[in-house]
Amino acid sequence: MAQRRVEAVERALSLLEAFNEHRREFSLTELSQATGYYKSTILRLMASLEVFGFVVRDERGIYRIGPACARLAPLAGEGVRLEGLVRPVLEALRDASGETASFYIRDDDERVCLYRENGRHEVRHHLEQGARLPLDRGAAARVLRGDGESGDVQVSRGEREPSVAAAAIAIRRPNGELLGALALSGPRERFTEALEQHRNVLREKAEELEAHLPHGPVTF
Template identity: 50%
Template sequence: MELPLMAVKPEAPAEGVGAVDRALAILFAFQPGDSVLTLAELARRTGFYKSTLLRLIASLERARMLVRQGQEARWRLGPALIGLGLQAEHGLAPLREMVPAVLRRLAADTGESASFYVREGEFRLCLFREEGHHPVRDHLLPGSLLPLDRGAAAHVLRGAGLSVSIGERDPELAAIAAPVRGTGGVLLGALCLSGTATRFGDKVRREALAAALEREAVQLSRQLGG
């Protein structure tokens, strides 16, 4: 059994251009696993009137950020977003070269799911993920956004050191996170192990997981110039 963790859609900022905020809300309505969304589903997820959606979608289509599928009122994310994503990914090249191998090693050695989070405003973004092998575990996809006010990785991204969270975000889940730093001690992200509260509740196992995680975080920080 897997315990699903839902991606969180960013809230609209208090200040900004309303039309831009609404257009972004349409793009953020697509969640991991969505290939196409209908007009009705977009209306349900965004809370916008269909007439408003159609006007905004027309602009997004012109910018190639949305592509209509056939003659039906169904859309998928467009190629312009791929180009933007590749540009954003270029800045993450050092992390992409090093972090996935660390996550694979942690997941293989501990059996727990390993993740790497970065801060995105008042949220934390799961940048990389390696699932553990336990049949009961938390399930999360790379690209998911989670709140920054609770959870071990959230505490690290807000300035804490090695952090443990048991049942804080979900009573059935637990996590341990450690900071990863780059040149000049700049915080680059949070390396995290997560699993069930039952497994992490055992003190001996929790301390062993924390030690393994901290070793990897220190080594990764050194490789990244920290």
């Protein structure tokens, strides 16, 4: 996926990141030394941040973090809605494979189909969102049990339903903690020739999803 980046925005965010619990205020010269930016650049960027309340500047020209940061901070504490991150990935998986795409989490000795997008084929594996399934059978179950190496795509054929095959891969948080399993499932006969394609698209979308997971809490 192409990354569209705005250099001025990144520089402004770098200025904000200079502030921390050990360094709560900066003069213009100190900000220039901390970031390596020219003073003229800092003045322009900080003026924009000041307009929106992200920094304040006192009569001595000393900068501090502004009230807008405090207003946004509680929203981060509530956690990112996981569905908003997972749903587009499931839709992309379904569109790329034609098969049913799903996301599972572990709940004690069961796995829960938290989100799903059913396949587009007339004959497909139909999953109910919220369904609770055993943890002893299926590709997603093996992922959630921690079987195999990290990054492996687990494959099952007829383990839970005789006519159904599935492939699944782990989704991990930035700290390495297992969050859930991303899976594709469909009729066994369609998974034979297309299996390698399914493996590749699962790896690709898993990397994409993990890249967008926050370090902080997520809500289901």
